[in-house]
Amino acid sequence: MSDRLPPLTALRAFEAAARHLSFQAAAGELNVTPAALSFQIKSLEEHLGAPLFHRLNRRVELTEAGQALSPQASEGFQTLTAGWRAAKRVLDSGILTVTAGPAFTAKWLAPRLFDFAGSHPEIELRFAATLRMLDFATDDVDIAIRFGPIDVADDPSLHLALTIEEWVTPMMHPDLVPKYPTVESLLDATFIFDDSMKFLKNTVSWADWFGTHDLDTPDLHGTHFSQADHAIDAAQSGAGVVLGRISLGETALRQGSLVAPFETGLMPRANFRVLCPKGAETRPGTRAFLDWLAREAGRMEGLRDGRRIVRAGD
Amino acid sequence: MSDRLPPLTALRAFEAAARHLSFQAAAGELNVTPAALSFQIKSLEEHLGAPLFHRLNRRVELTEAGQALSPQASEGFQTLTAGWRAAKRVLDSGILTVTAGPAFTAKWLAPRLFDFAGSHPEIELRFAATLRMLDFATDDVDIAIRFGPIDVADDPSLHLALTIEEWVTPMMHPDLVPKYPTVESLLDATFIFDDSMKFLKNTVSWADWFGTHDLDTPDLHGTHFSQADHAIDAAQSGAGVVLGRISLGETALRQGSLVAPFETGLMPRANFRVLCPKGAETRPGTRAFLDWLAREAGRMEGLRDGRRIVRAGD
C-alpha cells in the first residue's frame, strides 16, 4: 500500500466538503465551481480506491473511510494554516529594514523619518546605510534604495516598486546669491565638486552644466568631495557653489539654507530604484513605506517648476 | 493580509527541503528534479513575500520565516498522512464484501470459499447474493460479479477487473448418459429448462442448441426453473437433461455428479463482469480476491477442451 499522499488540492477539497457536508458550500469556500469540487472528490476517491461520501438524494454523508479521514484532514490543514500565518507574522513584526547609500540616508531619509514615524507608529524603521548591494535573503533587508545607471537592468528576481529621477543644479548659501546674478558670473565662483557620480559614463559635472549654456569650461578649481552629502554640507556652510543633487539638497532648499537660483538642471543617465523581494510589496509594512516614499518623492517634483532640465548625453 | 494557504505542492516541497536542508535531497524524496523543487520554493517565497531559505554556497539554511513555518508544516503534513493512512486502514480491515447473483454464489463461489479462506485466512468474505445492481458507495460493497449482455457497457466509473465467459451444454445425471448416446437420441429426452437467461435477445435455448446440429426443434416439454441453480439441482438429482450453464455446473461436473457428454457448447452474447470501484483493484484484499478469481476462472477453461463452442447470433 502506498503511503504517499494523494493530490493535495483534492485533499483540501475533501476537507472542506466534509466540514460542510455539502459540495456546493465547499466549492464556495474554495472559490471554485461545484463541478471542479465534484471532480476533485472523485479523483480522491479513485486514489483511495473507495468512496468517501455516500451520495444521497440531496445531500452527502461521509462513508466510514471518509469519517476516518475527515478529522485528521481538518487538523492537518489547520496546522498548515497556522504555520503559514506564523511565517507571515514573523515578517510583519513591525520592523522594517531599509538600505540606501549614506548620502541619501542622511539627506533625504533622515529628515523625513519623523514624518513617517508619526503616521506609522507601529513600524520600527531600521536603516542600513551602505553602498554595497545587499542580498535580501542573507541580510534580512526589506527594501533597498539603489542609485545606478538607467540602462543597467535590475535583478529580475526583485520587484521594482518605484524610480526616483535625480538631477543636479547649482546650489549655494543664500548670502552668495547676489554675487552670481548670471550664469556667466558663475564662471569665477569658488566651486565645490561632488564626485559621487564619477562612475557614470555620461557625467554631470560643472563642465557639462556650463556646456548646456554654450560656455567653455573655465579653469575649475575648488574642493572635491567623494561623498555627495559632504559636498552639500560644504555648500550649506557657504564654502562655495556646488552642482548639487536635488535629492540631497531638497531639504536644505526647502528650509532656505541653500538656494538654487539658476533655471537649468542637468539629469544624469541614472536614477534611484526602490526594490524589494517579489511579493514583498504587498506586506503591510513594506506597502506603507513604499506608499509614503512615492508620496514624498512626488512632492520633490515641485522643484522642477519653471526649470529647464537637460538630460546628459542627449 | 491573506490567510489563504499558498499552493500546497509548493508547501510540501518546502517541508521536504526544510527537513533535509537540501533541495536535491527533497527533490529525490518527492521524485522530481531539483529544478522543479527550486521553482516551487521560489514560488512559495513569492507568495510569502520573503525568502524562506538563506542560499549559501553549497547549502541552504532556513530564514527566520522558514524556521517559523517548518515545524508546523511538517506536523501538518504528518497529520494529513496519518489521516490518509487511517482511511486506507478502514478499507483494508480484512472484510471484503462480494455481491453476485444467487445462482453464481451458490454454485460457483460457495464451493470454492474453503479454498480461498485457506490461502487468505486474514480476509473475511461476506457475500451479498442479490440480482439488484448495488451501489458501491451506499452499500459498502467491494466487488460485484454481474452477468449481462456483452454489448451493454458498464458504468464507466467502475473498474472492470475480469470477464468470465459463459456457455451452456447438455448436462445430466451419470445414469442417464447411456440413454442418450447421440444428439438425435436427445430429442426424446425429458428436458429441464433453465429460464435464467430469457432476458437476452439471443437466447441459448434447447431450440438453439439443436439448431447448431441442423435439427428441427422437437415438441419441448419439461420443468421450467427461473433460477439457474435450481435447474442444475434438478438435473443433478436425475430429473432430466438440462442445458446447463458451465459456470454453475462446473463443480458438479468435476465431482462427477453431473456429466456433459456432448461436444457442442453454446455461448450466449453475455458474460460475467467482475467490477470494483476505480482504484480499488490495488487494495490488498481486493487484489487477492481478484487474483484468486482469475485463477479459478482460468481453471474452468479446461472444460472447453475438445469441444465445439458456438456463439449465439453468429
Add this chain to the structure above:
DNA sequence: CGTATCGGATAAGATATACTTGATCGTTAT
C-alpha cells in the same frame, strides 16, 4: 400530478500549474 428547484454529476474545452531537459554559475574538493 405536473412543474420548478436543488444539489450533484458529466463532457469538452481553456487555462494554469507543475515538471523535465539541458545548460550555467559560483564554490568546494581533489
Add this chain to the structure above:
DNA sequence: ATAACGATCAAGTATATCTTATCCGATACG
C-alpha cells in the same frame, strides 16, 4: 587547474485543474 556539486534559469511540454454548459434524479410546491 580541473572536476564535482548544489542551486538556478530558460524553454518547452505535459498534466492537473478549472469553467461553461448541460443533464439527472429527487424533493417541494402550486
